[in-house]
Amino acid sequence: MEKKLPNSDRKIIHIDMDAFFASVEQLDNPEFRGKPVAVGGSKERGVVAAASYEARKYGVRSAMPSKTAYQKCPHIIFTPPRFERYKEVSAVIRSIFLEYTDLVEPLSLDEAFLDVTENKMGIASATLIAKAIRKQIFEETGLTASAGISINKFLAKIASDYQKPNGITLIGPEKAVSFLEQLEVDKFFGVGKVTAKKMHSLGIHTGLDLKQWTKEALRLKFGKAGPFYYDIVRGEDQRPVNPNRIRKSLGAENTFDQDLVEIEDMKMAMDPILQTVHKRLEKADKFGKTLTLKIKFKDFSQITRSITQTENIVSSEILKQLTFNLLEQVNWEDFPEGVRLLGVTCSNFEQDEAEENIKKTGYQLTIDF
Incomplete structure (x- = not known):
């Protein structure tokens, strides 16, 4: 019998739309249906913002240079993004979520966490709620969604990705620990390619391998993320679903296989990073006033400039x-070491200013709509 996990009575759903941008384009353009579609860029330049599942079969992925996508799939269809249309469809989906619960935490236009432990419909089964939501989304938008159901956000997020596209996965409290022990660390939400590669070099390939490490050992190897890995592999995630969650910054970074020395090489390497950052800003419809550049050197020292x-x-x-x-x-001249990582973050969003004004004045302005 498996150990009872903390908050095992919670019912959390993660809904993730399937290839959202590309699926909307296929929905609105019948001639695109069943064909490989890439949103963003062109055959000559730019990066892929989203790829349909038909394109993914050829190895096309988001953030990939458009030229590479074309080489992998010469008959791919490139189409420019239409963020107003995506936001319109996202609003319909969000309204469906709110029919079931007010505890909705959007992560972006195409995914959100829902806490349905207590819900407006009085439905005891979170799986039935997830099925009803997916059915309603399809009926009202013509799009498919994948859903993950579990006792916390981390497990629900992993579950929604487990049977994509158009799938539904339940990780119940009695199965959570064994599920995580068998799962490859590459599939852990929050473990990126670079971290997974480092874990593999340390002999960590599955959740069970990860569980053999102490919290302090993981902290020494992975810094602040170490204790997080220690908890999640044990199915422990206390974070609530926060309907008032506000992103303070958005950015992207990349670690290079070979250290960069020439500034022109750095600029070329920055191009796909900047494309990704701009895509994320547009996707979240958040633009800030502060730009921060992060540079990590060969010896792992780093600097930032804003x-x-x-x-x-x-x-x-x-x-x-x-x-x-x-x-x-x-x-x-002060940094002779080669550059191993570059990153860019945008922050100081409008809502940050509003929060500061509230703190300074002690009241919030009301606005008539």
Whole structure:
């Protein structure tokens, strides 16, 4: 008999739309249906913002350079993103969620956590609620969604990805520990490619392998993330579903196989990173005034450089210009080591300013709609 996990009476659902951007394009353009579609970029330049499942069969993935996507799938269809349309469909999906519970935590336009422990429908089974939501989404939008059901956010997130597309997976409290022990660490939410590679080098391939490590040993090897890995492999995640969750920043970074020395090489390497950052900002419909450049060197030391504008950084060209300016302002003579990682983060969103005003004045302005 497995150990009873904390908060095992909670019922958390993670809903993740299937290839959302590409699926909306296939929905609105019947000639795209059943064909490999990439949203964003073109055959010549840019990066893929989203790929249909037909395109993924050829190895096309989001954040991939468009040129590479075309090489993998010469008959791929490129189409520009239409974020207003995606937000419109997302609003319909969000309204469906709210019919069942007010505890909805959106992660982006196409995914959200729902706490249905107590729900508006009075339905005892979270699995039945997930089935009803997926059915309603399909009936009202024509799109499919995958759902994961479990006792916490981490397990629900893993579950929703387990049988994609158009799947539903339940990880009950009695099966959570054994499920995690058998799962490959590559499939753990929060373990990226670089971390997975490091884990493999340490002989950690499955959850069971990970459980053999103490919390302190994981902290020494993986820093602040170590205790997180220690808890999640044991199915422990106390985080509540937060309907008021606010992202303070959005960004992206990349670790390179070979260290970069020339600034022109760094600029070329920054291009797909910046494309990803801009895509995430547009997807979340959040634009900030502060841009931060992160540089990690061969010896693992790192520096950051920031700039704050009077207006929100909206266009991809301004994003690139500001980033390149920060790169050029670094006194590279002080840092002879090669660069192993570059990253960019955008922060200082409008709601951050509103929060600061509330703290300073002690009241919140009301706005008539």
